[in-house]
Amino acid sequence: MLLINIVGIVLIALIVWWFWLYKPKEAELGENDLIITVENGTYSPARIKVPAGKAIDIKFMRKDPTPCSETLLIPELSISETLPLNKLKSITLPALQAGEYAFHCQMQMYRGQIMVGN
Amino acid sequence: MSSNTTSGDASCHSNDATTSPHYLHTHDHHHHDAKTANLQELIIEGAGCASCVGKIESALNAVPGVEKAEMNFAMRTVSVAGTAPADALVNAVEKAGYNAKIATAEHEDDALAEKEQADWAYYKRLMRDMTIALSVGVPLMIYGIVGGAMTVNTTGERLAWLAVGLLTFAVMVIAGKHFYIGAWQSFKNHSANMDTLIALGTGTAWLYSMVVVAAPQLVPEMARHVYFEATAMIIGLIDLGLALELKARGRTSEAIKRLIGLQAKTARVIRDDKELDVAIEQVLMDDIVRVRPGEKIPVDGEVIDGHTAIDESMLTGEPMPVEKAEGDAVAAGTINKTGSIRFKATRVGKDTALAQIINMVKRAQNSKPPIGRLADVISAYFVPVIMIIAITSALAWLNFGPDPALAFAIVSATTVLIIACPCALGLATPMSVMVGVGKAAEAGVLIRNGEALQTASKISAMILDKTGTITLGAPKVTDILIASEEDESTVLKLAASLESGSEHPLALAIVETARERGIESSKVANFSAIAGHGVQADVDGKTLLFGNEKLMRERNIDLGEFVEKAQNLAIEAKTPMYFAVNNRLSAIIAVADPIKDDSIAAIKRLQQNGIRVVMLTGDNRATAKAVAAKAGISEFFAEVLPEDKSKKVQELQMEGEVVGMTGDGINDAPALAIANVGFAIGTGTDVAIESADITLMRGSLHGLADAIAVSKATLRNIKQNLFGAFVYNAAGVPFAAGVLYPFFGVLLSPVVAGAAMAFSSLTVVTNANRLRLFKAQEH
Numbered sequence A: 001m002l003l004i005n006i007v008g009i010v011l012i013a014l015i016v017w018w019f020w021l022y023k024p025k026e027a028e029l030g031e032n033d034l035i036i037t038v039e040n041g042t043y044s045p046a047r048i049k050v051p052a053g054k055a056i057d058i059k060f061m062r063k064d065p066t067p068c069s070e071t072l073l074i075p076e077l078s079i080s081e082t083l084p085l086n087k088l089k090s091i092t093l094p095a096l097q098a099g100e101y102a103f104h105c106q107m108q109m110y111r112g113q114i115m116v117g118n
Numbered sequence B: 001m002s003s004n005t006t007s008g009d010a011s012c013h014s015n016d017a018t019t020s021p022h023y024l025h026t027h028d029h030h031h032h033d034a035k036t037a038n039l040q041e042l043i044i045e046g047a048g049c050a051s052c053v054g055k056i057e058s059a060l061n062a063v064p065g066v067e068k069a070e071m072n073f074a075m076r077t078v079s080v081a082g083t084a085p086a087d088a089l090v091n092a093v094e095k096a097g098y099n100a101k102i103a104t105a106e107h108e109d110d111a112l113a114e115k116e117q118a119d120w121a122y123y124k125r126l127m128r129d130m131t132i133a134l135s136v137g138v139p140l141m142i143y144g145i146v147g148g149a150m151t152v153n154t155t156g157e158r159l160a161w162l163a164v165g166l167l168t169f170a171v172m173v174i175a176g177k178h179f180y181i182g183a184w185q186s187f188k189n190h191s192a193n194m195d196t197l198i199a200l201g202t203g204t205a206w207l208y209s210m211v212v213v214a215a216p217q218l219v220p221e222m223a224r225h226v227y228f229e230a231t232a233m234i235i236g237l238i239d240l241g242l243a244l245e246l247k248a249r250g251r252t253s254e255a256i257k258r259l260i261g262l263q264a265k266t267a268r269v270i271r272d273d274k275e276l277d278v279a280i281e282q283v284l285m286d287d288i289v290r291v292r293p294g295e296k297i298p299v300d301g302e303v304i305d306g307h308t309a310i311d312e313s314m315l316t317g318e319p320m321p322v323e324k325a326e327g328d329a330v331a332a333g334t335i336n337k338t339g340s341i342r343f344k345a346t347r348v349g350k351d352t353a354l355a356q357i358i359n360m361v362k363r364a365q366n367s368k369p370p371i372g373r374l375a376d377v378i379s380a381y382f383v384p385v386i387m388i389i390a391i392t393s394a395l396a397w398l399n400f401g402p403d404p405a406l407a408f409a410i411v412s413a414t415t416v417l418i419i420a421c422p423c424a425l426g427l428a429t430p431m432s433v434m435v436g437v438g439k440a441a442e443a444g445v446l447i448r449n450g451e452a453l454q455t456a457s458k459i460s461a462m463i464l465d466k467t468g469t470i471t472l473g474a475p476k477v478t479d480i481l482i483a484s485e486e487d488e489s490t491v492l493k494l495a496a497s498l499e500s501g502s503e504h505p506l507a508l509a510i511v512e513t514a515r516e517r518g519i520e521s522s523k524v525a526n527f528s529a530i531a532g533h534g535v536q537a538d539v540d541g542k543t544l545l546f547g548n549e550k551l552m553r554e555r556n557i558d559l560g561e562f563v564e565k566a567q568n569l570a571i572e573a574k575t576p577m578y579f580a581v582n583n584r585l586s587a588i589i590a591v592a593d594p595i596k597d598d599s600i601a602a603i604k605r606l607q608q609n610g611i612r613v614v615m616l617t618g619d620n621r622a623t624a625k626a627v628a629a630k631a632g633i634s635e636f637f638a639e640v641l642p643e644d645k646s647k648k649v650q651e652l653q654m655e656g657e658v659v660g661m662t663g664d665g666i667n668d669a670p671a672l673a674i675a676n677v678g679f680a681i682g683t684g685t686d687v688a689i690e691s692a693d694i695t696l697m698r699g700s701l702h703g704l705a706d707a708i709a710v711s712k713a714t715l716r717n718i719k720q721n722l723f724g725a726f727v728y729n730a731a732g733v734p735f736a737a738g739v740l741y742p743f744f745g746v747l748l749s750p751v752v753a754g755a756a757m758a759f760s761s762l763t764v765v766t767n768a769n770r771l772r773l774f775k776a777q778e779h
């Protein structure tokens, strides 16, 4: 019984670490345009790094037919765009200050971050 | 892409395709044949003469990869064959001194049709998955309900349940694959979503059941129960829920569909004396467009000849057709009713008022009012929290639960996972905003964002600017009281002649009235303005004097009983002016800025809704008082300078009011900005769409009452949704974990949780759809 309880608590600790504490590496926006694929309930890459102070385009490719994934929201930039299915959609980010900007779908089931750095 | 619909494997593309930059080229099914893929069309702007053709063609032919560039001068388009990239072509044309853009065949309604097709394909897939899952789940569940043994004790039972277990596994693979793939993908991304919960829930139930079947000795005898039916039922029910939600969602975007549907697809332009039917995006600025009766106005413009009545109701909510003649503005999307007109295009493409409205409504529909933010924060942490609760609940059953503790632990953990999908919570606000903003747009009310929508529902005081808001903003001659032997038209003719040089709004009213009656004015001699009093001049050999009482007294003109008549006019909010011919009083002409037909009723609506209505005007106290009394307003500020309007807004705010300010948008801008909600009255086409929180497309103040009514209804709807979602989620979880067990001995079945989860978001979307039935009060 004790063992089961310990397993349970370790499991809880793992969940906290995996979903909240661990920061995955971010993908960088290089020379070749970065395409964020919307598929299977996720954005991949979900964390992208862009330079500060410069307007840039990021591209989205939605392959997920779920209606929720159709809307891309970047609340802090009041960007709200409809992503067509299986078609590339370019979204222009204005010149941004360094910081973290979240993007997500309408239900917030799909989540990602834009890291703006120097 | 059509492959999704038939194979149902849209969700298992391998990842390598996505990282390849060539992905688009290899998968884009829209370019079937090489011929169209190699032919690009450019729209050229600024090519005014036929000699431009050669210049543009040779510039394009010089671009590497271009095989042949051919210009259609009449259409102002170039088709380019070859492999050159589009931006190189645009660059080349720009270097040659013209503007070019790529012609895209992408109409918004095409995109919409494509989306509907994709939705339909997805719907069919979900319904198929649902059928597969339920055809396994329902018989199993019925078997359990009628008392069939769901336990595994004998070898025969083991074999039978093994077969069922494998069948269930097939259901998971065929009908539930997207959940598992989604769960795994998001897990890899360190995120968790609805798929995570469903995959964990159904996976737990199935795995436990399989352990019971494969190695019953590991499980206490009492807990040798299988839950295959739960796995199959949950997958089926959630697929069904998603399918129904998809259907219901389609309806929420009706308003935007309707707006997009207003756009014409083609226009008839006149170029080089020839009439051409061109695609709407090829209409250029200053093109001459012909529209016949019954046709849609394709772009915004100004009528150059013809006369017609245009139905603008789709844009303004104003049911009466509007007369249009030379010089009048017409707006894209409205319908030409009676006559044929030609007009010059003044705004095309994305600049037309309709395109801007569509854009703005779309943006507003996806923005969230502050009330939705809490739900956002909750949903962001929800799934991992639920996983933790599920584990905790299982541990609690194992430690303290009655026998069979293991079975209870599994059921409660599964149920918690399944019931807790936060999608309903995430949908609660956006769905209602979508419908509410769309509903408002149908009534000719443009709401800029979710925040304006929410604040509008809380307005307690409304400031109305008098001129142009309550009144028409254009003074009209209301009374002509004759005091001599001259008849009315002679008086008007003389007065209009006298005033034709003046820019004063009251003078304009007289000139306009004369023009309306077809009275031509005569030559004016010796014109002089007497500051603060009036004007004087000679017309047709007569000496004319026009002005106020003071002027008449100074000139010793006998006014007699007309002083009293003038005072009576003033009490009615009219401005009386004396008109004298050869030093004898000839008439009193009264001018007033009339109150709009429906202002009084609309103001009453506001007051009945408990809103304190305050009028603001730069006019003198007497006029202000008279207008306010007529409009049914008891509170007013007169003689307010434009720059002091915002101070009045602040004063009301200091009193603790949530202030709405309504003005015609130009001189009221600072006050509109400082108010909690700024309402701009735009008249139809020329809307300063971006300037105000809420724009009323038609002049009527009913739009104001409608806006507040819609925002109240939307907020109420959002609260219902949030409450409903909360009941499903937060309140559902403890039941799922088993709080009822100690008191009633019941534990929620995972199947019930599956049904609840499936219908939670459906409920929210359906409730939001109820808003579509909302009708602003009859008027």
Ligand SMILES: [Cu+2]
Pocket (backbone or CB within 6 Å): B194, B421, B422, B423, B424
């Ligand atoms: Cu969900």
